Amino acid sequence: MSKQNGRILVGNLDESAKKARDFLMNKWPINDVLDWAIAFSLWPPHFTTSCCGCEFGAVAGPRFDPERYGFLPFVSARQTNILVIEGTMTRKMARAARIVWEQMPEPKFAMVMGACAMDGGIFWNSYNIVLAEEIGIPVHVYIPGCPPRPEAIARGILELQRKIREGGAFNIALSESKFEQKPVDFYKLK
Ligand code: SF4
Secondary structure, three states: OEEEOOEEEOOOHHHHHHHHHHHHHOOOOHHHHHHHHHHOOEOOEOOOOOOHHHHHHHHHOOOOOHHHHOEOOEOOHHHOOEEEEEOOOEHHHHHHHHHHHHHOOOOOEEEEEOHHHHHOHHHOOOOOEOOHHHHOOOOOEEEOOOOOOHHHHHHHHHHHHHHHHHHOHHHHHHHOOOOOOOOOOOOOOO
16 A cells, blocks of 8 residues: 555555566567567676587687677676587586576576587487486577587577577577476486
8 A cells, every 4th residue: 555645555566566567578669678688688607518618718709709799708607698508518517507507597598509519429329428408408599510610609699699589588588498497316317
């Protein structure tokens, strides 16, 4: 209940404010501006699983300059929104990847690069290789290659931006995270 200009408003103002916010957020152009801002603010945490990380390091440098796309590798998982799995992921690193993923705020996205991250690559029959989907990380972009060239990674970033702006950041992130809550027993994988 609140008093305003001599009138008394009755009801749950917090709930009404939340409904008004949700209503506005789903309206054009606010929704479009939000998707545009998220698409040009893709920040991956510093997290390297394997040798594809060298190519990722190359793309993050000044020659390819991903900051022009708003793609900025960052130190803290809590301020990032795109997890890049860079090549082979062992069971030990899978646990770290899941911890980093859970610390990232919504809406968040995942990109895997390299044959090893896509289907195991040259380690396809190793006992200790884990794929992102197996630990509940929904993948939005796959970048093939061994290793992928920096141009391919740049293309992956542009494709994700297109996907976010066409499908809506929250729609894409939430629709593909339905198995995210599933607990993972890392000792029983494979
Ligand atoms: S895809 Fe090639 S470069 Fe990437 S992690 Fe596997 S072996 Fe290394």
